[in-house]
Structure formats: structure tokens, C-alpha cells
Amino acid sequence: MDKKNTDILIKKREILIGQFLSGDEPEFLEKHSSILDEYFFTVFEKSITARKMTMAKNPFAIIALGGYGRKEQCIHSDIDLLILFEKIVPPEVEAFLQELLYPLWDARFEVGYAVRNVSECIEMGFERFDILTTILDARFICGASLVYTGFMEKFRSDLSGKRLKHTLNYLYEHGEKRHFDFGDSTYLIAPDLKSGFGGLRDYHTLLWYAKIKSGIKTRRDLEYYGFLSHFEYSSLTESLTDIWKIRNFLHSITKRKCDTLYFEYQTELAGLLGYHSKNLQPDVERFLGDLHKRLDFLKQINQITYEDIFGTTRVKKGTTGFHLTKIDGLVIKKRRLNFANTVAVLQKPDLLLKIFLESGLRKIPLSIEARRIVSEFLHLVDSKIKKDPDCIRIFKKIMSQSYWEFNVLNVM
Template identity: 50%
Template sequence: MESPIRQLQERKQELLAHFVESDEPDFLATHTYLLDDYFRESFARSAVGPRMGMEKNPYAIIALGGYGRKEQCLHSDVDVLLLFKKKIPDEAAALVQEIFYPLWDAGLEVSYATRSLKECLSLASHDFEVLTSLADARFLCGISSLCSDLMEEMRSKILRKRAKEFIQWLRERNEGRHTRFGDSTNLLEPNVKEGQGGLRDYHAMLWLGWAKYQIKEPRD
């Protein structure tokens, strides 16, 4: 049986071949699902996971950022959270090595954090950059209710009290970025990521919808 990382590499090559042939209209989502399969298969085969006492201290692997939004670009960082309901156990480091290290060895850029639920909420309440990252959280494997608990507690303990403050922070952040990168109109090489009307503005609208209307999906 092939290893999860080998399966991922082969499927990515197939995906790229289809893309070159203009036969892959939903490249980002498909690439995302390949990574999802890697994490779930690695988790299912884990030798460390079963020894960590999931019933006493539930944990989950959660996608964040563009990966959480199912918009994983080919060379972008893979943002992942290893979340524990209680204190982080010593075995967590071995689980990280087992699941994340093969991705680094294969040349992928992986940005991960290992945190307890309490730590996540504390960081998000003091740093809105962390809050925006967690806003895009999407469950991958482990205990799904833990991801739901994270989203619900962020809403009840942070957004319910500080939604206006968060929205004002988003506004000021966008205005500062627009000042730095300017308007993209009539530019031969506009900054489609940071410039006015670019990708970051789209992300800001998603976060605004999440904070004000509890909307997570663009189609909503």
C-alpha cells in the first residue's frame, strides 16, 4: 500500500497535467481535497494517535486560511491547526512529526500551530490577526465537535462582545493596505492580491460577513 505522501504526490501530478490541458476548471478546490485526503489517511494510519487518549482529551486537525476556505494555491503555505480540548499532551510532538514532516520532506510549505481550545480563544481575543485565521477554520479529522466548539465559543465570547471593534479593525487595516498598494485601475501590472479591489478585499468581505451575519460560505 502506498504511503499517503506518495499518493498525494502522484495525484498532484495528475491534477497539474489536467490543468495544463485546460481540463481542470476547479483547480483550487480539487487541490484542497487532495490535501484533505492526505491528512485523513495519515491520521487513520497514525501509530501515535491511538495512544493519545482521544476520549479523555479530544483533538482535531483543522485547516486554516486559504486552505480552510478550499482555495489552496499550489505554492502557498498549508495552514493547519492541531487543536486539543485540554492541555497539549507530550505525544503531540510525535504526532506532528508523523503527519506534518512528510509534507516538508516533499517540498511543501506547512505552517502549523498546536494549541488548546483555551489558548486559541485567548490569542484570538487579543489579536485580530489570529481571529481572521481562525474564522476560516474547517474540520479535517479527529473529533469534529471540537471544531464546532471553537467556532461557537469565538462567536459567543469574542464576536458577541467585540464585533464592532473587529469590523473597525478590518476597515482600518484595509484602508492602510490601500494606501500602501494603491488603486489597481489602469495599471499594467496591478497587485491583484493586495491592491484595491484585489484578493485581500475579497477576504475582508468574507470576514465581515462572518462577524456581522454569521456567514461562512461565499454562496450565502
Template identity: 45%
Template structure:
């Protein structure tokens, strides 16, 4: 004999299976809504065929079955919870539990995660007034079946007796809950393992937008965000596209894991990139492109959430401590009554295009965030940022003042999201939302660069006690502005599809800074820092820093103490901004010790002076001139492994002979030459017995060299020196 709800259960199961299959084939764009509607049909059919329902006497004690939360919003993902409220007009009758068993047990048997509450109208309103976790799901409530008038009464009394009466307290609680959620789950637009729902930029930010708007404006449908003027038509469209992408990722993640899950762990990212049919392009792996698109969408949700709560004056991160200014420094700018910075109007920008950068500078100076309208206008007027604008001295100086501000990241972040940074630095287009899929980098490239700038200011300021050497060197350097430019641009070459990003980045820097009117010497300094930004950390962590020759080679390469200091500061900031895999106590110690050795070598001038470098270069030319054409390729490989001390001490012809000796080594374990010595030669004992004499005491006259060839352990030479 069939159970009363077995046909409804079988129909639901078949329909969900069909919907899921169509979604996975890309043929069910409205899957969320249709999935919710399938559940609605089940409950309506179960209500009509219920054997318990008639005994509850709905006419005397009306009851309704109400969808809550995501089910109420018709955002039903593959393994989402099904949240229900069984609402009774009077007291909850004894037979209510039997009704719930009749309707919900079949869904549990299907494997659905069904959560339910059974309350009277009075209980529901009392709990909603006290508990935010009860209130917010009801804000998204939707009637399914039963007494529709009871649902209408619930929503009406909720507005009159709860929201209007306790609006201020509820908003404060929601602000606190939002702050706590962001602290727990992090900023999903930055994290490489984002939480699709609870993180900043996740779906819960969108839900919070709806709740704030319902609390303050009685919003009924999401589209009311546009109709109420809270966001623009274009912004609503962009928000919808971003949400659709995140929901699609969430559905595929649910299906892939076979359960509800919202943290996008590394092990699932490559699989999802394959499901979304990404292909390698522009030097990026499919998974990097997929994550880049996901981060872009989540960043968009985050920005809309921030903008809306500022417009509603419910910004959980901002409580103004000082009075608003009576007058702004920039004509054409104004402050709203709730403390948001904006333009006087579009005509102000047309009259004075420099306001496009001035508004960010003023925002930092006054500690006032930009209004949503200001960000819209910046986005719409970015076409004014042409070559003449980018090279105007007053614009460049204003941008530099922002870079040198202790709170630079706040303004740079707004510049990035409004498109101004990409317009002012067109090369940023290639790195915006660009992901580096490795164990080191925590942030997308664009945000990593901004973070690097901020780390410099953090370590140079009062908060830099953990790196006292950094703060001391920062105070010593004369060209702080060049350091922050290098920080902002050091990975700009990652937007190029091929080649070493350090080399391509240096070339891009030359073009960028030349356009902005920098002197040639400053252009070359920044290009040098970008080209060499990985050199110190790689050398410190991969070479023997206690070998004097390592410090000498580095000193030869850098040559100038000021450049070394700049490079050290950039290296520390870059490593910290990369993440804990790139910066820890061990790497900090190695880099600090290596820097001190190199700066000591440069300041002493031994083996790294301009004269020594010139001598080595002349010998190099002489060696290559003496070599035959076939030998030159081998010499090219060998020469960088020869130490400065050896190159300064040994004549060019001898270097040629030693290199040829190495070439004859082949597969043999050793090769040597014997140099006869007359009895009166002052170093005969050294040559016969090596670095120790007949008495066992060390001899200072023999300089032993060991050179590590890139392919094989290299030359072992004894070179006589003076007595």
C-alpha cells in the same frame, strides 16, 4: 520497511501531479477545491493510520486537525501554503509534537510549505480575541478530521465570546489593516505589475469581504453574500468569474516560477499571455490584451469590495465630518442612514433620466459616495443614454461641471465602473482597460485619461506649489472647460486599431463635441490639442531648444498664444499622469524653458506672424509650381527642414536652385555654385572671405544657413543681406 504514512504521501504526490497536469491542459476547472481535497484525504488517511494518535487518548482529551486560511476556504493554488491548526480540547499534551512530526514531516519532504499552530481551545480563543492575524484564518476554518464536536465548539465560542463581545474593535482593526495593505501594495487595477493577492483589487479584498460579512452577519458560505442581499445575483456571478480568472493567473504564475509568488512582474507577463493563448488583434499585442483582461477582473473585485464595505458601513476611506443634508438638490435622489447617495427608486430614473448624471454631480457636491444599489441602477439604465441624452444641453453642462470639479476623478471613476462614461462617450469602449505595454505608462488608457484631468486640478489648486508656472497659466487661460475636455479625450484615438492615435483622436473629438453642440471654433481648439498633445514634449526633449529656429517653427505651427498655453498645461498633466519615466526634473525644465521661448516668439510676432506665415506659404506654392514632377517628391521631403528666416529672405527661384543643388549632391561630400561679383558689389569681401572680413571682424551682411535634411546633413548657404 514502509513508514506509516508513506502510502498516503505517495498517493498525495501522484494525485497532485495529475491534478496539476490536468489544470495546465485546461481540463481541471475546479483545481483549487480538488487540490484541497487531495490534502484532506492525506490528513484523514494519516490520522487513521497514525501510530501516535491512539496514545493521545482522543476520548479523554479530544483533538481535531483543522484547515485554516486559503486551505480552509479550499483555495489551494499550486504552491500555496498549507495552514493547519492542531486543536486540543484541554491542555496540549506532551505527545502533540510527535503527532505533528509524524503528519507534517512527510509533506515538508515533498517540498510543501506547511504552517501549523498547536493550541488548546482556551488558548485559541484568547489569542483570537487579541490578535487579528490569529482571528482571520480561523474565520475561514474548516474541519478535516478528529473530533468534529471540538471544531463546532471552537466556532460557536468564537462567535459568542470573541466576535459578539469585541465586534466593534475587531471591525476597526480590520479596517486599519485593509488601509495599510492597500497603501503598501497599491491599487492593482491601476498598476502594470499588480499584486494578485494583497493589492487593492486582489484576492485579499475578496477575503476581506467574507470576513466583514462573517463578523456582522455570521456568513457561512461565500454564496451567502447573495442570499443575505449584500450583493445581487448578477454581481455574485460576475465576482465569481473575476475570481476564477485571477486564481487561474495565480496558478500559472506559481507553476511558471516554481514557487509561491503573487507579484506579476514584467518578465512573466509575456509568458503568461502565451500560456493563455492570446493573439494580436485590433492593434494590441497579446500581452496587452492579457493585462487588459486581468485589470478588468481585478477592478471588478475592487468595486465589489468597496461597495460591500460601504453597505456594511465599514468603509476605511470614509468618516463623515459634516451632517447629512436635509434636502437634496435633485428630486429623485436620497441619502441612506449610513450616508450613501442613491435614487428614490427605478421609477425616478424613468421619470427623470437626467438623474443618471445628476447623481454623480450631487455625490461630488455633498462628498457622499454612491450606494451599491445606486451603481446597480446606473448600470441597468445606461440604455437610456442615447444620442438625444448625450446631446442635451443640460446634460452636457452637468457633465462639464463634474469635469471642472477639483475632485473630478472620484466621479469619473464611478462613471467608468458603472458604464455611464462609456455610454455618454461611446468611443471610450475602445480604451476601457486598454494596456500600453511600455516603460512609460503606469496606468491603463481609460484610467490615465481620468488621472490627467485630476492632475490639472491638483496643480491648479493649493497643492500645485511644485509647478507654479502651471498654476499661473491656468489662471490666465480663458477656456478652462476646453482644457479638461482635451485632457479627458487626448488618448481616445488609442481605441483605433491602426494609424496615429493623435490624428484619429482628433477626428473622434470632432464627432463627440459636435454631437454635444459645441461651436465649431471650440471643436477645432480641442481637436488641435488632441492632435498636438505630444508635440511640445517631443520637440523639447528631442530638438535643440536653444536654436531660435526650433521655437520659430513651433510658433508657426501653433500660431495662437492661448492655444500654446492650453497645450503646455495639457502636456504637463499628461506627462505627470503617464508616470516618472515620462516626467522628471529634467523634462520639466526642458518643457518649461521651451514654452517660454515659444510664447516669447509668438508675443513678439517675429517670423511667426500671420503675414510671415502667408509669405512662406506663397513661396512654397511658387517653389512647387516651378519644380518638375520628379522633383516634387524630393522637395516635399526637403521643405520642412528649411528655416523660416531662410524662406522669408530667399526668393522662390533661388530656393528652387538650392534644392536642385542639393539633389545633385548624391553620394559626394559637397556640391557648390560660384556666383561672380563685380568689384563695386557691396558684399564682395563677404563673398570672398565668408562671415569675417579682412580685418578679422565679423560681418553682419552674411547670413549663414545650415539645414538638416531628414536623410543627410543639408545645405550650407551664404546669403548676402543689406549693409
């Protein structure tokens, strides 16, 4: 085992982390992932055992999974790997794992791995949700690229057939269970930045859904393939950047993987992230307020994603999912509330309020288009609307509701 490779990795990480914590490295997640890639490529390239397995017609690929696969590697996040063979897994792989992983474990890195062949991996992927999502995030690092591409082509082929509806149901049900288990991060004093409702897993769910449905490759494709508007994609990027920054600083001060923003860390984090009051003390309230806005945005995006999944798996072919409401100018399309058209909004600006009340009463979210229209026509809510008795009553009704699945006031 060559300790030199690990020493180089540790040194590069220390420099990169230092640059990030001082505010000089905006591309930290991707560069952190690339440093790890370099380590695995170097070990593979120098390994005599790897060369022998390839010469014995047992080529394999080293594949990044999870956050590492997405190039979203935080400071103390686990490093998840798949060592993938086409058919036969030779016994020599144990010697290679010692070369590849033992130095990392000795250096206190948290590394998880699996060694499988293609058919075994695909079979397990459709049986276990955690394996399914890691395959969706899989990224080739080094080794036999044909093994990786063949594996992904077979997986996509199986997924696009009769397994598609089952897989989407799988995604929906596990997300619902996660929200029940971890709670709503937008209301918790100590929010879970990863698994709670409004946490990073809600963004991951959107990404997985888009990969399952359209085979997108990168986060940017969410806009290119029409899952998000340009405005929504920009807002998503801003939210993720802030949450990842908080998560990395949390990892740094706790010196371990930590996704729950416990009370005892909030004051220190607020100060480190530049939140200061007039007397130069950490402004925890403003820090948490900004964080909850970001979490709430992810929460709303997740709600829209779940409605998309619901419509894809449960609306019968040939049905439009179009319904009129009792309010003239509002319609329901594919289980989302929308304006009939922009002319209706211009003629009746109070629809900009009524749509939120209707959303709460029916327990269905606004469509992406409706949210965009509200943002663009907000100037219509002038002093006349604000003083109108009927509009005041509508707003009071909105504030009085407490049983909605999401906080409509935050959406407003």
C-alpha cells in the same frame, strides 16, 4: 514516517495540475484542497500516536486555515493548519507532528501550523488580526469534531457580544493599512493579485465581514444573506475565477508562490491564457485590460463593504443615515449615494450621469441598488442625452476629476 502517503499526494496533485493547465479542470481549487484533506485524514487514521492521545482523553481536531480553509488552494499556496486541543496540549503531539508534517516538508511543501487549546486560540484571535481571520476561515478536516464545533461556538458567542464592534473596527483599520501599503492594483503595471486594492484580499474582507456579521458559511451565502445581488454575485464569481486562473498560471511558470504580476511574466501569461493578436503574438494589452476590469470590480465591492462596516460601527442606533442632496432625485442612505426612486430616473435620465459626478464630489460610492438601477436603465442614455450640452458638461466634469477614492469612469 510513511513516505507512501506523500507519494500518493504528489501523484494526485501532478495529475490535477496537469488537467487544470490544459483547461480540463474548472473545479481545481476545491479539488486541490480535497486532495490535501485526504492526505491528512489518512495520516491521522493510521497514526498510533493520535490514537493514544485520544484514548488518554486528549482528543484533538486537525483544522484547515486561510485559503486552504476556504477551499481556495492555489498551486503553490501555503498549507496552513491548526492542531486544536480542548484544554491540555500533551507532549506526545510532537511525535504526531513528525508523522503529519515532516514528509510534506521533505517534499518541499510550504506548511505552516499552530498547536493550541481552545481558550488560548480564542484569546489570541481577539488580540491579533492575522489569527482572527484564520479562525473565520477555519474548516474541520478530521479528528474530534466536537472539539472543533465547541471551539467555533465559543468563538461565535464571544464575537457576537461586546467584541463585535471592536472586531469590525479591526477589520476596517487593517484593510485601510493594507491598501496604503500595497497600493491600487487597478493602476499598477505589475498588480498584486492578492493584497493590493482590487486584489483577492478585498474579496476576503467581504467574506470575513459577512461571517462576522451574519455567520455565513460559504461564498454562495453572500447572495443568500443579501450582501450581494444575484447579478453582483455572478460578477464576483466571474472575477474570482479569472483572477484565480491567472494566479495559478503565475505559480506554475514561476514554480513558486507568487502574487505580483511582474512585467517579465506578462507576455508568457497572455499567450498561455489565449490572448493573441492578429499575427498570433501574445496580446498583453488586452490581457491586462481584462484583468484590470476584474480587479476594479473587486475594488468597488470592497468600497461598498467598507461603507457597510463604517455604518455598522459608527452610525448611532436610531439614526437612518438618510440625507437629501442638492440634486433633486438623488439621496444619501447610510453613506451611500442612491436614487430617490426609479420614477425620478425615468423622468430625468440625466440623473444616470449626475449620480457619478455627485459620487466623486462627495467621495462616497454608489449603493448596490443605485449600481443596479444604472445597469437596468442604461437604455435611457440615448442619442438625445449624448448630444445634450448640459450632459456633455457633466461628463467632462466627471473626466476632469482626479482626487476620487475610486475611478468613477470604471464604475460607469
